[in-house]
Amino acid sequence: MARLAEDSRFALQKDRMLRAAAHCFNQKGYSGTSLKDVAARLGLTDAALYYYVRNKEELVYLCYVRAAAVGREAMQVAVRDGSYGLDKVRRYLEMHVDGIVGEQGPLAIMSEIPSLEPAHRDEILALSRAHSVAFESLLTEGIEDASIRPCDIRMTGNAIMGAINWIPKWFHGDTPMARHIVRQFPLILSAGLAVRDDPPSVPPNTPAGARR
Amino acid sequence: MARLAEDSRFALQKDRMLRAAAHCFNQKGYSGTSLKDVAARLGLTDAALYYYVRNKEELVYLCYVRAAAVGREAMQVAVRDGSYGLDKVRRYLEMHVDGIVGEQGPLAIMSEIPSLEPAHRDEILALSRAHSVAFESLLTEGIEDASIRPCDIRMTGNAIMGAINWIPKWFHGDTPMARHIVRQFPLILSAGLAVRDDPPSVPPNTPAGARR
DNA sequence: CAATCATTTTAATCCAGATTAAAATCGGGG
C-alpha cells in the first residue's frame, strides 16, 4: 500500500517517476505519452506506476503541482534578491529556464491543463494564473522604475512564457547545451524589455511608491 | 473516389478540413485530437474524412505541407519587399503570425514532426530546417547591416519561433484579439533584436557586401 | 425521370493503451 510522504524509498521513487513523466509529457504531450513510455524510463512496467499514483491524470496533476511549487519558489527568490524590475525579471527567467532544462530534473510545462479533471483543473488554473499575475507585476514594476520600456504587458508576458515553454520541443537534454540555454535565454528575452542596450550597472529610478 | 486537385467542391471541402484539423492539432496536439473532433468542426462524421485523406497521419502531414508553403511564401515576400535585415525580419514575423491567428484559417504549428511516418517525416523535416535556416540568415543579414545587434543566432531564432508557436496554446480565435496579436508580436519580438530603441527611420549601413 | 458518379453515414472490426486483480519477488528483522 502506498505510503504517506516521508518514507525514503517510496518518496524517492515517486520523485524519479514525476521527473520521468515530466520529461515525456514535455516531449510528446499528455495523450501522446503512454504509461509504458514513462515506466520505460524508470526500468519498470507500466502497471508499477499505479503503486505510486491513482491514474494517469493524477500523474500530470502531480507534475504540475511540482512545477508550480518550483516556479513559485523561483518567483519569491527573484523578488527577494532582485534590486529593480528588470533585474528581478532576469533572475526569475534564469531560475525558471534552469528548472526546465537543468539538473533538478525537468519541470513539466503546463500546456494541457484542460485534460485535468475539473477539481484539479481549477486548482492548477488558479496556481497558473497567480503565477502569470506575479510575472506581469514584475514587468509593471520594471516599467514604473524605468528599467523596462513601456509595453503591452499581457502580450509581452505571453511572448516570453511561450519562448520558454517551447524549449522542450527542440531541446532534448544534453548538459553543456542546457547550460548555454540557461545563460542565453534570459539575456535574449530581457533584451527586448530593457530601456537601454546595456543592462544598467546601477539601479535606475527608485520605484514611484505605488507597488503591487 | 477522391478527385485529383482542381475539382471545386472537393478541393474546397478538403481545404476546410485542413483548417479544421490545424485548429484542433494546434489546440490539443496530434494524439489529443480525434478524427471525431475534426469532423465535428465540419458538421461531418469521422468516417467522412477518409474520403479526403488516407488516414490521420496524412492529415497532419498535409497540414504541415500547407503550413510550410505559406511560410515559404511569407519568407519570400519578406525578403523581396524588406529593405534591410531587421525590416525583413519584422515583415516576416507579421506575415507568419497573421498566418497563425489570421482569417486565412489557422496554420498548423509543426510541433509533432516525430509522429509522421518516416518518408513524410524526412520531407517535412527538410522543409522545416530550410525555413529555420532562412530565418537565421535574415538575422545574420541584420547583424551584418547593423540593424540587429550581435547575438546567438540559433538561440534567438529558437526563442522567437517558440514565442510564436506557443500562441495557439493561449489564443482561441476571436478576431479583434487576433489583430492585436498581429500588431504587437512583431514589435515585441523585434524589440530585443533592434540596435536602437526606436526602429531606424532610415536604413542603416549598406550591407557589407557579403550576403548569403 | 433514369443513370451515374460524388459524398456521407451506418455498422462493424481492430488495436493500443489505461486500468485492475492476483501472483511473484525483494529486503530486512526475528
Place this chain on the structure above:
DNA sequence: CCCCGATTTTAATCTGGATTAAAATGATTG
C-alpha cells in the same frame, strides 16, 4: 532460515478512437 510488508510483474479486462466495407443520400447530366 522464515515471515511480512513493500514493490513489481503477469495476465485479464475494458474502452476509445482509427479504420473499413457496405449502404444510403445527393447532385448532375443526358
